[in-house]
Amino acid sequence: MPFVEIVSTGRFLPPSVTTNADLESIVDTSNEWITTRTGIKERRLAGNEISAAQMGAKAGVDALDKSDLNASDIDLIIVSTATPDRLLPSMACDVQALIGAVNAVAFDVGGACSGFLYGLTVAEGHIATGHATNVLVIAAEKMSSILDWNDRSTCVLFGDGAGACIVQRSAGSRGIIGTYHGSDGNLAELLHRPPGGLVKMSGQEVYRNAVRSMALASERALEDAGMKAEEIDLLIPHQANVRIIESTARYSGIPMDKVFVNVDRYGNMSSATIPVAMDEAIEQGVLEEGMNVLTVAFGAGFAWGALAIKW
Structure with missing residues (x-):
């Protein structure tokens, strides 16, 4: 429970x-x-x-x-x-x-x-x-x-x-049912903001690590929940760019018609992307009570994670 x-x-x-x-x-x-x-x-x-x-x-x-x-x-x-x-x-x-x-x-x-x-x-x-x-x-x-x-x-x-x-x-079966988090500070210089400075990023290295880590986090969160990818009704990924989203979905075994995407309208809002997407998905009727939801993110640190949720 x-x-x-x-x-x-x-x-x-x-x-x-x-x-x-x-x-x-x-x-x-x-x-x-x-x-x-x-x-x-x-x-x-x-x-x-x-x-x-x-x-x-x-x-x-x-x-x-x-x-x-x-x-x-x-x-x-x-x-x-x-x-x-x-x-x-x-x-x-x-x-x-x-x-x-x-x-x-x-x-x-x-x-x-x-x-x-x-x-x-x-x-x-x-x-x-x-x-x-x-x-x-x-x-x-x-x-x-x-x-x-x-x-x-x-x-x-x-x-x-x-x-x-x-x-x-939780009052019943709804809620967070699977969790996975990871981090690797050895790769911090690939995406960082120096003291008093501005964001610096090595794009290709970030892309490769993001896809690999988000796919792994998704797999581990599903394992923790005792679920398989085909049981997921909606994937809400961090909205960094559409290529990362598509690659994460593909490696996670989740078709794009089950993936919520709004990066085209908002860009990468860092940690705000997922809660904004959740709220929009509810408003649009895409996210409904009883659904199996997977949400996954990756960012500077590197730090990544995923949650499986019974909505």
Whole structure:
């Protein structure tokens, strides 16, 4: 039986849309170059009007609005971010203040693109041990603030946004039923942000490691759940680029008609991609109660993971 289940989801996306054509005036690139290599056609950029914490708070409020809880009912806030507005305090504390969750403990997790899945596992542990009842897990990323806008190999890939979910003890068979996480700090220099600097990435090496690690994580999470790939109704992968998504699905034995993809509209929002995709999939009627869901991510660290969920 699962310990915890996701009872509601939420998202926030900045209203400003930046297309590939828009980027042609900023950096040496083209719509054709970006689309054929990544599948990305546009992304949202927050600009100076809104902070990462504010985006996270809006996503959290959206998840609360879709539940039967008030902010005061939340007793733990976990925020995943690679782009905090400031180093102290944690962004989770800023989110706590913004939404009025006066009874919550709040802290951040730093798992890069895998951070939302790490946050769910931390929430599961707190609930399983009785240390929390209503956990708000948020991923909020303002990737535009840490990009080199002269580097076409990175700046065209990313977008800004936030997603959230509320996690509670499972009341039955619904919830997280399989988990796998991994990391390899020996490869950190392939995707990193130096102190005070901007994102640096070795694209081909990241691609190869991402596909291999996401396929392995998917396999291990399914093993932990006692399931096979053909039992999965929906795969929600980290939305880095469409080639990684397609390769991960192929190696995992899951057809693309069972894969949720929105990278074409948002780009890579780091850890926010999965909760945003979950919320959109519910809204579109693609993700329904009773489905077997597999979600998998890979990011800087390297750090990766997968969860099997009975929705």
